[in-house]
Amino acid sequence: MWGHHVQKEIHWNLAVCRVAAINTANEFRGIINLTMGCRDSDAPSDAYLSALYALAYSQLAELIGPVDPDRTVEIGAGLGLARLSDHRWVCSDVSGSDPIALLSLAQALPYRSGSLDALVLKDTWHHIPEIEQFLAEAHRVLRPGGMIGVFDPYWGLLARLVYRLLHQESWNATTPDWSFPSTNPWDSNQALSYLMLIRDRAKFDSTWQSKFTLIEPQAVVGPSYLLSGGVSRRTPISGSMLAALLRWEERRGAWFDHLRFFHVFGMVKR
Ligand SMILES: C[S@@+](CC[C@H](N)C(=O)[O-])C[C@H]1O[C@@H](n2cnc3c(N)ncnc32)[C@H](O)[C@@H]1O
Numbered sequence: 001m002w003g004h005h006v007q008k009e010i011h012w013n014l015a016v017c018r019v020a021a022i023n024t025a026n027e028f029r030g031i032i033n034l035t036m037g038c039r040d041s042d043a044p045s046d047a048y049l050s051a052l053y054a055l056a057y058s059q060l061a062e063l064i065g066p067v068d069p070d071r072t073v074e075i076g077a078g079l080g081l082a083r084l085s086d087h088r089w090v091c092s093d094v095s096g097s098d099p100i101a102l103l104s105l106a107q108a109l110p111y112r113s114g115s116l117d118a119l120v121l122k123d124t125w126h127h128i129p130e131i132e133q134f135l136a137e138a139h140r141v142l143r144p145g146g147m148i149g150v151f152d153p154y155w156g157l158l159a160r161l162v163y164r165l166l167h168q169e170s171w172n173a174t175t176p177d178w179s180f181p182s183t184n185p186w187d188s189n190q191a192l193s194y195l196m197l198i199r200d201r202a203k204f205d206s207t208w209q210s211k212f213t214l215i216e217p218q219a220v221v222g223p224s225y226l227l228s229g230g231v232s233r234r235t236p237i238s239g240s241m242l243a244a245l246l247r248w249e250e251r252r253g254a255w256f257d258h259l260r261f262f263h264v265f266g267m268v269k270r
Contacts (some may be wrong), residue, residue, distance in 0.1 A: 043071075046182070047239035048228050050084070052221065057085045059220060060120050060149040067117040075106045076124025076185075089120055094185050106217075107133040111141040114261045118142070122151040126192040129182035132207070135267075139211050142269040148212070154219050154263040155194035162226060162261070163190050173199065193217070206265075215266035219257040222249035226261070242266050 064072065069088040074080075077091035080099035104110055106121075108130050119138055128134050138148050144149035153163055153171075163171040172180070173191040178200070180189045183215075189195075196204045197217060208214075224245040229235035235242075249256065 026126040048242035051243040056151045063149045063266045064118040064147045071117040074120040114143045116146045123153045127188045146269045155192040157258040159261045171190035210269040217263040217265040219263045221262045222259045
Protein backbone atom coordinates (compact mmCIF):
# COMPACT_ATOMS: atom_id res chain seq x y z
CA MET A 1 0.00 0.00 0.00
CA TRP A 2 1.16 3.56 -0.66
CA GLY A 3 3.26 5.00 2.12
CA HIS A 4 4.31 1.61 3.48
CA HIS A 5 7.71 -0.03 3.18
CA VAL A 6 9.12 2.47 0.78
CA GLN A 7 12.77 1.82 1.44
CA LYS A 8 14.47 3.69 -1.34
CA GLU A 9 15.65 7.25 -1.07
CA ILE A 10 13.37 9.59 -2.93
CA HIS A 11 14.06 13.17 -3.81
CA TRP A 12 11.24 15.59 -4.44
CA ASN A 13 11.94 17.68 -7.44
CA LEU A 14 11.22 21.10 -6.09
CA ALA A 15 11.15 20.85 -2.33
CA VAL A 16 14.16 18.56 -2.67
CA CYS A 17 12.91 16.63 0.29
CA ARG A 18 15.07 13.71 1.30
CA VAL A 19 12.99 10.80 2.57
CA ALA A 20 14.90 7.80 3.82
CA ALA A 21 13.69 4.39 4.97
CA ILE A 22 10.00 5.15 5.22
CA ASN A 23 8.21 2.33 6.95
CA THR A 24 4.83 3.81 7.56
CA ALA A 25 2.94 6.78 6.30
CA ASN A 26 3.09 8.40 9.73
CA GLU A 27 6.83 7.98 10.11
CA PHE A 28 7.21 9.81 6.85
CA ARG A 29 6.56 13.21 8.30
CA GLY A 30 8.88 12.62 11.22
CA ILE A 31 11.95 11.90 9.17
CA ILE A 32 11.50 14.23 6.28
CA ASN A 33 14.16 16.87 5.83
CA LEU A 34 13.81 19.77 3.53
CA THR A 35 17.22 20.29 2.12
CA MET A 36 18.80 22.72 -0.21
CA GLY A 37 21.74 20.96 -1.69
CA CYS A 38 22.72 18.87 1.29
CA ARG A 39 22.09 21.53 3.90
CA ASP A 40 19.46 20.23 6.28
CA SER A 41 16.83 22.42 7.87
CA ASP A 42 13.42 22.07 9.48
CA ALA A 43 11.57 24.17 6.94
CA PRO A 44 12.55 25.90 3.74
CA SER A 45 14.69 28.35 5.69
CA ASP A 46 17.08 28.53 2.80
CA ALA A 47 16.52 31.85 1.09
CA TYR A 48 16.21 30.22 -2.32
CA LEU A 49 13.72 27.54 -1.33
CA SER A 50 11.65 30.10 0.53
CA ALA A 51 11.65 32.38 -2.51
CA LEU A 52 10.79 29.50 -4.81
CA TYR A 53 7.87 28.35 -2.65
CA ALA A 54 6.63 31.91 -2.22
CA LEU A 55 6.77 32.42 -5.98
CA ALA A 56 4.99 29.15 -6.76
CA TYR A 57 2.18 29.72 -4.29
CA SER A 58 1.74 33.40 -5.15
CA GLN A 59 1.42 32.47 -8.84
CA LEU A 60 -1.18 29.86 -7.93
CA ALA A 61 -3.07 32.25 -5.64
CA GLU A 62 -3.11 34.91 -8.35
CA LEU A 63 -4.33 32.36 -10.88
CA ILE A 64 -7.26 31.10 -8.82
CA GLY A 65 -8.22 34.62 -7.71
CA PRO A 66 -10.38 35.42 -4.68
CA VAL A 67 -11.62 32.16 -3.13
CA ASP A 68 -13.04 30.94 0.15
CA PRO A 69 -10.05 29.09 1.69
CA ASP A 70 -12.41 26.55 3.28
CA ARG A 71 -13.72 25.70 -0.20
CA THR A 72 -10.25 25.53 -1.74
CA VAL A 73 -8.23 22.33 -1.47
CA GLU A 74 -4.53 21.81 -2.11
CA ILE A 75 -4.11 18.30 -3.52
CA GLY A 76 -0.79 16.65 -2.57
CA ALA A 77 -0.02 19.40 -0.06
CA GLY A 78 2.96 17.49 1.38
CA LEU A 79 4.21 19.49 4.36
CA GLY A 80 1.57 22.16 3.85
CA LEU A 81 4.14 24.78 2.93
CA ALA A 82 1.51 27.03 1.35
CA ARG A 83 0.81 28.06 4.94
CA LEU A 84 4.23 29.73 5.11
CA SER A 85 2.86 32.14 2.51
CA ASP A 86 -0.34 32.54 4.54
CA HIS A 87 -2.56 30.55 2.20
CA ARG A 88 -5.11 28.81 4.41
CA TRP A 89 -6.47 26.38 1.83
CA VAL A 90 -7.49 22.91 3.04
CA CYS A 91 -4.36 20.72 2.94
CA SER A 92 -4.99 17.25 1.54
CA ASP A 93 -2.68 14.40 0.64
CA VAL A 94 -2.68 10.63 0.47
CA SER A 95 -0.81 10.47 3.79
CA GLY A 96 0.39 12.78 6.53
CA SER A 97 -0.87 14.56 9.61
CA ASP A 98 -1.26 18.17 10.71
CA PRO A 99 -1.54 20.40 8.69
CA ILE A 100 -2.90 17.72 6.34
CA ALA A 101 -6.59 17.96 7.17
CA LEU A 102 -7.87 15.53 4.56
CA LEU A 103 -6.46 12.16 3.54
CA SER A 104 -7.66 11.52 0.02
CA LEU A 105 -6.63 10.48 -3.43
CA ALA A 106 -6.96 13.23 -6.02
CA GLN A 107 -9.06 10.83 -8.10
CA ALA A 108 -11.75 10.36 -5.40
CA LEU A 109 -12.43 13.56 -3.46
CA PRO A 110 -14.90 13.36 -0.57
CA TYR A 111 -16.82 16.50 -1.50
CA ARG A 112 -20.33 17.17 -2.72
CA SER A 113 -20.76 18.02 -6.37
CA GLY A 114 -20.23 21.71 -7.13
CA SER A 115 -19.06 22.47 -3.59
CA LEU A 116 -15.50 23.77 -4.14
CA ASP A 117 -14.08 27.07 -5.40
CA ALA A 118 -10.65 25.77 -6.42
CA LEU A 119 -8.17 22.91 -6.39
CA VAL A 120 -4.47 23.73 -6.17
CA LEU A 121 -1.72 21.33 -7.24
CA LYS A 122 1.88 22.32 -6.70
CA ASP A 123 4.23 19.67 -8.05
CA THR A 124 1.48 17.08 -7.72
CA TRP A 125 -0.14 16.88 -11.19
CA HIS A 126 2.67 14.68 -12.56
CA HIS A 127 2.29 12.26 -9.63
CA ILE A 128 -1.36 11.45 -10.37
CA PRO A 129 -1.34 8.12 -12.21
CA GLU A 130 -4.86 8.44 -13.65
CA ILE A 131 -5.00 12.11 -14.49
CA GLU A 132 -8.28 11.88 -16.41
CA GLN A 133 -9.97 10.32 -13.39
CA PHE A 134 -8.76 13.34 -11.44
CA LEU A 135 -10.07 15.75 -14.09
CA ALA A 136 -13.47 14.08 -14.04
CA GLU A 137 -13.51 14.27 -10.24
CA ALA A 138 -12.35 17.90 -10.27
CA HIS A 139 -15.13 18.72 -12.71
CA ARG A 140 -17.63 17.11 -10.35
CA VAL A 141 -16.54 18.84 -7.13
CA LEU A 142 -15.88 22.34 -8.52
CA ARG A 143 -18.64 24.89 -8.84
CA PRO A 144 -19.17 26.43 -12.30
CA GLY A 145 -16.33 28.98 -12.68
CA GLY A 146 -14.25 27.02 -10.15
CA MET A 147 -10.62 26.56 -11.03
CA ILE A 148 -7.83 24.00 -11.01
CA GLY A 149 -4.48 25.77 -10.52
CA VAL A 150 -1.35 23.79 -11.39
CA PHE A 151 2.38 24.37 -10.89
CA ASP A 152 4.39 21.59 -12.50
CA PRO A 153 7.56 20.74 -14.47
CA TYR A 154 7.91 22.61 -17.78
CA TRP A 155 9.14 21.31 -21.13
CA GLY A 156 11.59 24.04 -22.24
CA LEU A 157 14.80 23.00 -23.98
CA LEU A 158 16.93 23.06 -20.86
CA ALA A 159 14.26 21.59 -18.58
CA ARG A 160 13.63 18.69 -20.94
CA LEU A 161 17.31 17.85 -21.08
CA VAL A 162 17.77 18.08 -17.35
CA TYR A 163 14.58 16.21 -16.41
CA ARG A 164 15.35 13.45 -18.88
CA LEU A 165 19.03 12.98 -18.15
CA LEU A 166 19.76 14.26 -14.67
CA HIS A 167 16.61 14.16 -12.63
CA GLN A 168 15.74 11.36 -10.23
CA GLU A 169 12.07 11.34 -11.30
CA SER A 170 11.04 9.99 -14.66
CA TRP A 171 10.49 12.10 -17.79
CA ASN A 172 8.68 9.91 -20.30
CA ALA A 173 7.61 11.89 -23.37
CA THR A 174 7.34 8.83 -25.62
CA THR A 175 4.71 6.84 -23.75
CA PRO A 176 1.43 6.68 -25.66
CA ASP A 177 -0.51 7.00 -22.39
CA TRP A 178 -1.26 9.80 -19.97
CA SER A 179 -1.64 7.22 -17.21
CA PHE A 180 1.37 5.45 -15.74
CA PRO A 181 1.90 2.50 -13.40
CA SER A 182 1.98 3.57 -9.78
CA THR A 183 2.66 1.62 -6.61
CA ASN A 184 3.38 4.59 -4.37
CA PRO A 185 2.71 8.35 -4.41
CA TRP A 186 6.25 9.16 -5.56
CA ASP A 187 5.82 7.44 -8.91
CA SER A 188 5.47 10.08 -11.58
CA ASN A 189 5.89 11.18 -15.14
CA GLN A 190 7.22 14.73 -15.17
CA ALA A 191 6.35 14.96 -18.87
CA LEU A 192 2.63 14.54 -18.12
CA SER A 193 1.57 18.15 -18.72
CA TYR A 194 3.76 18.26 -21.85
CA LEU A 195 1.97 15.16 -23.17
CA MET A 196 -1.46 16.61 -22.47
CA LEU A 197 -1.01 20.26 -23.39
CA ILE A 198 1.50 20.04 -26.24
CA ARG A 199 1.99 16.59 -27.78
CA ASP A 200 -1.60 15.37 -27.48
CA ARG A 201 -3.28 18.77 -27.51
CA ALA A 202 -5.95 17.71 -30.01
CA LYS A 203 -6.97 14.83 -27.75
CA PHE A 204 -6.92 17.09 -24.68
CA ASP A 205 -9.11 19.67 -26.41
CA SER A 206 -11.56 17.14 -27.77
CA THR A 207 -12.04 15.50 -24.37
CA TRP A 208 -11.79 18.39 -21.94
CA GLN A 209 -12.48 21.64 -23.80
CA SER A 210 -16.23 21.26 -23.36
CA LYS A 211 -15.78 20.89 -19.58
CA PHE A 212 -12.97 23.32 -18.80
CA THR A 213 -11.52 26.52 -20.25
CA LEU A 214 -7.75 26.22 -20.27
CA ILE A 215 -5.69 29.13 -18.96
CA GLU A 216 -2.58 28.59 -21.05
CA PRO A 217 0.70 27.66 -19.35
CA GLN A 218 3.05 30.39 -18.25
CA ALA A 219 6.66 29.31 -17.78
CA VAL A 220 8.42 30.32 -14.56
CA VAL A 221 11.75 29.78 -12.75
CA GLY A 222 15.00 29.58 -14.71
CA PRO A 223 18.43 28.03 -14.25
CA SER A 224 18.48 29.14 -10.60
CA TYR A 225 16.64 25.86 -9.98
CA LEU A 226 19.42 23.83 -11.56
CA LEU A 227 22.12 25.87 -9.81
CA SER A 228 20.32 25.42 -6.48
CA GLY A 229 21.00 21.72 -6.49
CA GLY A 230 17.37 21.01 -7.25
CA VAL A 231 18.68 18.18 -9.37
CA SER A 232 22.14 17.37 -8.09
CA ARG A 233 21.46 18.32 -4.47
CA ARG A 234 24.83 20.08 -4.10
CA THR A 235 25.59 23.69 -4.74
CA PRO A 236 28.36 26.05 -3.74
CA ILE A 237 26.08 29.06 -4.36
CA SER A 238 24.38 30.77 -1.44
CA GLY A 239 20.61 30.72 -1.10
CA SER A 240 20.39 34.50 -1.10
CA MET A 241 22.37 34.77 -4.35
CA LEU A 242 20.09 32.19 -5.94
CA ALA A 243 17.01 34.04 -4.64
CA ALA A 244 18.34 37.21 -6.29
CA LEU A 245 18.86 35.25 -9.51
CA LEU A 246 15.29 33.93 -9.26
CA ARG A 247 13.99 37.50 -8.96
CA TRP A 248 16.05 38.49 -12.01
CA GLU A 249 14.72 35.50 -13.96
CA GLU A 250 11.13 36.46 -13.22
CA ARG A 251 11.67 39.79 -14.99
CA ARG A 252 12.83 38.15 -18.24
CA GLY A 253 10.56 37.94 -21.26
CA ALA A 254 9.28 35.02 -23.30
CA TRP A 255 12.73 34.50 -24.90
CA PHE A 256 13.84 33.13 -21.52
CA ASP A 257 11.27 30.32 -21.57
CA HIS A 258 13.76 27.89 -23.15
CA LEU A 259 15.61 28.06 -19.85
CA ARG A 260 12.64 27.70 -17.55
CA PHE A 261 11.90 24.67 -15.37
CA PHE A 262 8.28 25.01 -14.28
CA HIS A 263 4.99 26.33 -15.53
CA VAL A 264 1.68 27.42 -14.10
CA PHE A 265 -1.63 26.77 -15.82
CA GLY A 266 -5.29 26.77 -14.93
CA MET A 267 -8.51 25.04 -15.91
CA VAL A 268 -11.81 26.81 -15.26
CA LYS A 269 -14.93 24.67 -14.96
CA ARG A 270 -17.46 25.72 -17.59
C1 LIG B 1 6.32 16.39 -5.04
S1 LIG B 1 5.22 16.27 -3.69
C2 LIG B 1 4.64 17.96 -3.60
C3 LIG B 1 4.27 18.36 -2.21
C4 LIG B 1 3.90 19.83 -2.03
N1 LIG B 1 2.82 20.22 -2.91
C5 LIG B 1 5.11 20.70 -2.25
O1 LIG B 1 5.30 21.21 -3.35
O2 LIG B 1 5.91 20.81 -1.30
C6 LIG B 1 3.82 15.44 -4.42
C7 LIG B 1 2.71 15.16 -3.43
O3 LIG B 1 1.62 14.57 -4.13
C8 LIG B 1 1.07 13.55 -3.32
N2 LIG B 1 0.35 12.63 -4.21
C9 LIG B 1 0.88 11.74 -5.07
N3 LIG B 1 -0.09 11.09 -5.72
C10 LIG B 1 -1.26 11.58 -5.28
C11 LIG B 1 -2.64 11.31 -5.57
N4 LIG B 1 -3.00 10.39 -6.47
N5 LIG B 1 -3.59 12.00 -4.91
C12 LIG B 1 -3.24 12.95 -4.00
N6 LIG B 1 -1.96 13.26 -3.68
C13 LIG B 1 -0.99 12.57 -4.31
C14 LIG B 1 2.26 12.95 -2.62
O4 LIG B 1 1.86 12.27 -1.44
C15 LIG B 1 3.11 14.18 -2.35
O5 LIG B 1 2.85 14.76 -1.10
